[in-house]
Amino acid sequence: MALLKLKGVVQNYAWGGTEYIPNLIGEEVTGDKCAEYWMGAHDKAPATITSSGQKFNDYIAANSQDLLGKPVYDAFGKLPFLFKVLDVNDMLSIQVHPTKKEAVKGFAHENELGIPLSAPHRNYKDDNHKPEIMVALGEFWLLHGFKPEANLIATLSETPELSQLVEVFKTSGYKGLYQLVMEESADETNQVLKPLIDRVLPLYKEGALDKSSPDYWAAKAYLTFCPEGDLDKGIYSVYFFNIVKVNAGEAVFQDAGVPHAYMEGQNMELMANSDNVLRGGLTPKHVDVPELLKHVAFEETIPNILNGDAQPDGLERIYKSPAPDFELSKVSVQSGATYQSNADTVEVIIVLEGNVKATSGDELLDLTKGEVFSVSAGDSYKIAASDEAILYKAKCPVK
Numbered sequence: 322m323a324l325l326k327l328k329g330v331v332q333n334y335a336w337g338g339t340e341y342i343p344n345l346i347g348e349e350v351t352g353d354k355c356a357e358y359w360m361g362a363h364d365k366a367p368a369t370i371t372s373s374g375q376k377f378n379d380y381i382a383a384n385s386q387d388l389l390g391k392p393v394y395d396a397f398g399k400l401p402f403l404f405k406v407l408d409v410n411d412m413l414s415i416q417v418h419p420t421k422k423e424a425v426k427g428f429a430h431e432n433e434l435g436i437p438l439s440a441p442h443r444n445y446k447d448d449n450h451k452p453e454i455m456v457a458l459g460e461f462w463l464l465h466g467f468k469p470e471a472n473l474i475a476t477l478s479e480t481p482e483l484s485q486l487v488e489v490f491k492t493s494g495y496k497g498l499y500q501l502v503m504e505e506s507a508d509e510t511n512q513v514l515k516p517l518i519d520r521v522l523p524l525y526k527e528g529a530l531d532k533s534s535p536d537y538w539a540a541k542a543y544l545t546f547c548p549e550g551d552l553d554k555g556i557y558s559v560y561f562f563n564i565v566k567v568n569a570g571e572a573v574f575q576d577a578g579v580p581h582a583y584m585e586g587q588n589m590e591l592m593a594n595s596d597n598v599l600r601g602g603l604t605p606k607h608v609d610v611p612e613l614l615k616h617v618a619f620e621e622t623i624p625n626i627l628n629g630d631a632q633p634d635g636l637e638r639i640y641k642s643p644a645p646d647f648e649l650s651k652v653s654v655q656s657g658a659t660y661q662s663n664a665d666t667v668e669v670i671i672v673l674e675g676n677v678k679a680t681s682g683d684e685l686l687d688l689t690k691g692e693v694f695s696v697s698a699g700d701s702y703k704i705a706a707s708d709e710a711i712l713y714k715a716k717c718p719v720k
Contacts (some may be wrong), residue, residue: 424597
């Protein structure tokens with residue numbers, strides 16, 4: 322079949338919200354944390370084909386070349402991306418992703434050591450890299466890479482509790498600064514950060530801090546991760562990294578080595594089909610500092626906000642990135658209009674707003690808000706809207 326209606330999988334992580342994803346996909350709001358909605362073929366949580374009940378990863382394995390298309394099959398052998406909706410209520414961990422080469426090496430090494438894939442101290446869950454792109458669905462806040470030199474010095478100088486780090490940075494650069502705080506003892510971290518939290522927390526509770534200030538996120542991180550016991554080293558990163566605000570329809574690409582963390586809001590996220598995360602704090606999960614330091618890009622990052630490239634049809638906007646594994650686009654279809662395309666490779670599409678009819682030959686799917694479908698390689702299809710509709714589409718750019 323050219324068109325397959327899919328049902329994704331909700332991931333109930335602690336940092337998620339309780340309403341956005343259930344409301345999107347038409348499920349009851351129970352109060353459970355609904356952080357991510359996975360629409361793909363990752364073995365951990367594959368989507369289900371609604372007409373047959375078959376898992377999408379099993380269907381792909383049985384129909385690989387027909388569904389994926391020969392170029393994608395030859396290059397990857399499987400669906401190379403994972404498509405998600407995220408609802409970020411509490412801050413995610415500071416993290417960085419390895420390159421493909423380092424992922425292969427790290428995965429093989431931990432296999433040789435006999436570390437189970439489910440072990441909490443395992444760093445590499447697979448042998449793949451994990452570049453990712455996100456498009457904001459409303460106001461969205463994230464940390465993204467080290468601040469440019471002048472900005473970082475200004476931030477440290479203006480923060481009394483961190484001003485002693487200015488000289489460290491001037492002498493030892495980004496790596497020396499980051500390595501110093503990540504390798505210091507818990508007592509040393511507490512001595513530096515406790516006075517900072519004591520100063521900013523009352524301001525946060527009074528609503529006197531703006532979200533563009535690292536003080537705001539430091540206070541929120543403290544309340545989320547360490548109201549009792551040792552302070553989390555990830556609080557340092559709130560002052561070291563760029564605080565980026567993106568608005569609805571704007572995108573940010575995260576490549577290997579760029580330290581980052583999502584902090585608040587909803588987005589569409591598309592990534593290589595991997596679960597490899599090296600964490601640097603703001604998490605109760607395993608933090609392997611030596612391994613983390615091997616993979617961080619110790620250089621300034623000037624955030625690049627992507628607005629997407631409008632296509633000639635006036636309906637599609639493509640957010641291009643260097644990643645060979647995926648390409649994300651937004652499709653806006655007005656009432657009475659029709660979007661037409663030919664799927665060179667497999668595509669996965671979600672209806673974010675509105676009601677549409679998707680057709681390919683004699684096949685027809687009636688789709689409403691939150692519903693997902695795939696299009697097989699080589700098939701032409703049309704999407705018609707009865708009212709204004711917004712869809713997001715994931716594909717592989719291999720031709």
